[in-house]
Amino acid sequence: MYNIIPLLLILLSLIVIIAIIVRKFPQLAILDVENMPSEKAEKIKEKIIKNRLERDFTKWNTRIIAFWQTAAKSLNFLGNWLEKLKDLKEKRQEAKKLSQISVSEKIELFLNQARELVKKEDLESLTEAETKLIEIASLDQKYFPAFVELGEVYAKLKKYTEAKQTFIYVLRLLELKNDSKAEAEINYQLSLANENLSNLDEARDNIIESLRIEPNHPRYLNTLLDLAIMQKDKTLAQEALDRLSEVNPDNQKLGEWQGLIDNL
Numbered sequence: 001m002y003n004i005i006p007l008l009l010i011l012l013s014l015i016v017i018i019a020i021i022v023r024k025f026p027q028l029a030i031l032d033v034e035n036m037p038s039e040k041a042e043k044i045k046e047k048i049i050k051n052r053l054e055r056d057f058t059k060w061n062t063r064i065i066a067f068w069q070t071a072a073k074s075l076n077f078l079g080n081w082l083e084k085l086k087d088l089k090e091k092r093q094e095a096k097k098l099s100q101i102s103v104s105e106k107i108e109l110f111l112n113q114a115r116e117l118v119k120k121e122d123l124e125s126l127t128e129a130e131t132k133l134i135e136i137a138s139l140d141q142k143y144f145p146a147f148v149e150l151g152e153v154y155a156k157l158k159k160y161t162e163a164k165q166t167f168i169y170v171l172r173l174l175e176l177k178n179d180s181k182a183e184a185e186i187n188y189q190l191s192l193a194n195e196n197l198s199n200l201d202e203a204r205d206n207i208i209e210s211l212r213i214e215p216n217h218p219r220y221l222n223t224l225l226d227l228a229i230m231q232k233d234k235t236l237a238q239e240a241l242d243r244l245s246e247v248n249p250d251n252q253k254l255g256e257w258q259g260l261i262d263n264l
Helices: 004-029 038-098 103-120 122-141 144-156 162-174 180-196 200-213 218-230 232-246 253-261
Strands: none
Touching: 103 122, 103 144, 103 232, 122 144, 144 162, 144 180, 162 180, 180 200, 200 218, 218 232, 218 253, 232 253
């Protein structure tokens, strides 16, 4: 419906121009050409008509452009208002739907929505995912998957302090579970958060805890190696590199790491 409005405005503009031109023709018709040679009079008349039409067209074209710009702003405002109205309607419908389902169903719905938003990876989607996950936390403060997702979203948003706090809370939740692999992974995520906060000692302690659980995990060994090099701990760096060489001998960066260690 809204797409035909600009076409109607353009059509109306053309009608106005044509009406102005038609109105001006009678004025041109009363030119006194009786006392002029016919050929000369005809040329003068054509020139006057041409000049008059050009002036009228320029004047009305300027007015129409100004009118169109104003109309476009109005249409844009109307479009934005209708979009907001649509969003409000959708939110009300969603709120009505949520009022009719159980807490567990709400949690599952919000978690799935958050995960889909995270896949988009843009700032707006990640922020919306954060809101969904916080909503889950308000419904169930011990729902482990939501807090893991929330910590990872904070890391993607570069909110490393919030990520650290969230992963520490997840570790407390894991005390009630018997899931050592999850504990190793959360310590790894916590290590990355601390590294980005320049808490290198804490980051190293976290990754060492991960390696205590999974001593041959290549990703954890990589992280320990990088941290040891950053802290110029040559002994720890060499130990981590030796272990990594055994676990992942095809790693293309082994020679590069060895060079960095030799220069410590």
